[in-house]
Amino acid sequence: MDASEPGPLRIGVVGAGFMGRQHIDFIRAASGASLAAIADPVAPADVGHGTPVYADATAMLHAEQLDAVVIAGPNAMHVETAVECLEAGVAVLLEKPVATDYAESRRLVAAVARLDGRLLVGHHRRHHPSVARARAAILDGELGEIVAVSGLWSARKEDGYFTETPWHRRPGGGVMLINAVHDLDLLRHLCGEVAEIQAMRSSHARGLDVEDTVSLSLRFETGAIGSLLASDAGVSPWGWDQATEETLAFPYLPDGVAYRIVGTRGALSVPNLAKYTYDPAVAADWHSPLSRTYLPVAPRGSFQAQLDHFVDVARGTAEPLVPAEDAARTLALVEAAARSADLRATIDVEQFRASIDASEPA
Ligand SMILES: NC(=O)c1ccc[n+]([C@@H]2O[C@H](COP(=O)([O-])OP(=O)(O)OC[C@H]3O[C@@H](n4cnc5c(N)ncnc54)[C@H](O)[C@@H]3O)[C@@H](O)[C@H]2O)c1
Incomplete structure (x- = not known):
């Protein structure tokens, strides 16, 4: 050295x-x-x-x-x-x-x-190489203007997860703060700040106090809109954890998709980085043939x-x-979603944060 x-x-x-x-x-x-x-x-x-x-x-x-x-x-x-x-x-x-x-x-x-x-x-x-590549594709305009994004995370947790750990059964231990928080953080990282959020929350599948399934609608400051569905009660191969080899605790599905991002000139799924575009040499509309290419990326573990x-x-x-301030905004978004579900109303995220900023420090 x-x-x-x-x-x-x-x-x-x-x-x-x-x-x-x-x-x-x-x-x-x-x-x-x-x-x-x-x-x-x-x-x-x-x-x-x-x-x-x-x-x-x-x-x-x-x-x-x-x-x-x-x-x-x-x-x-x-x-x-x-x-x-x-x-x-x-x-x-x-x-x-x-x-x-x-x-x-x-x-x-x-x-x-x-x-x-x-x-x-x-x-x-955020440190996963496919996330950095997807973000660069979005920021560089490779997909045109971003119109919409959809995300899904669902996996069935074992019953013992709830019976053996009391706080998992209580508010704060559900799919929102344990799992969907990661997806919301990535959606913010990829698509920018969320201006408005609407949330629907269900405890129907398990019958516990804590939510097992959430459906979120998002309006980004860019004008794009999006949705995120998350459940810890539903069996599925869909979600970040199944689409990457980050943790051996999940079955790995190669070519799996956690997020679908659609722009005016192309679409991209993440983390497999399949990019779909029309052939620019021919008329580019919904009846044109689509080509699929995979954006190249060097594999590397996030941790x-x-x-x-x-x-x-x-x-x-x-x-x-x-930074702390950035992560705090993800946390505020989770809380705004809970408020939306409680009130059955759309929440303006900036106003929501401002109302807390205006209160005495914790
Ligand atoms: N990034 C991720 O994907 C991810 C995944 C799991 C957990 N986490 C986070 O990691 C943190 C720990 O979660 P976990 O699942 O490892 O919990 P855990 O209960 O397995 O481990 C917590 C450890 O902290 C110790 N501890 C308690 N009080 C302490 C103190 N005052 N000083 C030092 N150590 C103390 C406990 O003895 C225990 O060993 C949480 O904040 C959790 O949200 C992150």
Whole structure:
């Protein structure tokens, strides 16, 4: 290694549960990062492998010289722990959701600005190479003007998911905040801000308090409109998790589709990146032959790409792809959808955020 090159980024991980263990494995495998410490009050005995383990983030920050921290503990500790880390001068990769609600997220957004903090929120799907390519196709006008988008995520969760984990049965543990939040974040990333949202919500399939199925209608600020259907009660091969090899916990369907984006000059499905256009040499209307080409993209896992990006953010050589304020807007959209379902009304998303911004900070 060149003597002028910085050594691996020293990272501490807060929360060594389902997600934290994955971060630990990714850090251990990365060349630009090293696992310096773990903080978890009930860390499993086998998780350290010689890495120091602390009871909480405060003890870890006092004892270790860290460059960065990954926070993968319960949602309720996200903001408090992230602010503590930023105040200690370390960079933060914060798992989604950025906060428990939009009102609380404003405290983190303010702290990032006050401390000039380096913070990336873990909406990892944005780092998938097919998402970057689809976004470039949209922004470069390869599809013409975007008219509409449709998204679908459906998979049947096992009954034990609800019977064994009480909070999964209660509001906040349903398909909206656990699953559809990822799709809404990607739709915002691909198609821009949502101006209006209408939501219909159902608990019919499982009969629990929490919703199992949602249908959302979106109007984007660009003028495009869209829809998203999400269910954790319905069997289906359709959704991001089945269309990518991100997690082995889902059956993989090659050439699968999570989103269909239609423009005035072409259509694109994501993440398989099949692009449909008329032959420009012949009349281009609905009776013309359509050709399908696949946009080329180098395969790469989102989580590895996210970690590489985080190393750059921590070193100050890149701006975060998902800053706190951006992730807060995704959270506000989820809350606006819930409000819409409650009121059976269309919600103006900017007005909804402004009403919370005008209230006292959480
Ligand atoms: N990006 C994704 O796709 C994705 C997927 C799953 C979970 N998540 C997020 O990751 C986070 C963790 O979820 P999970 O499923 O791993 O939960 P989990 O319950 O499996 O793990 C949480 C861990 O945090 C530990 N913990 C509790 N209080 C702590 C404290 N004060 N300090 C340090 N550690 C503490 C617990 O002991 C536990 O080991 C959540 O915010 C969740 O939303 C993200």
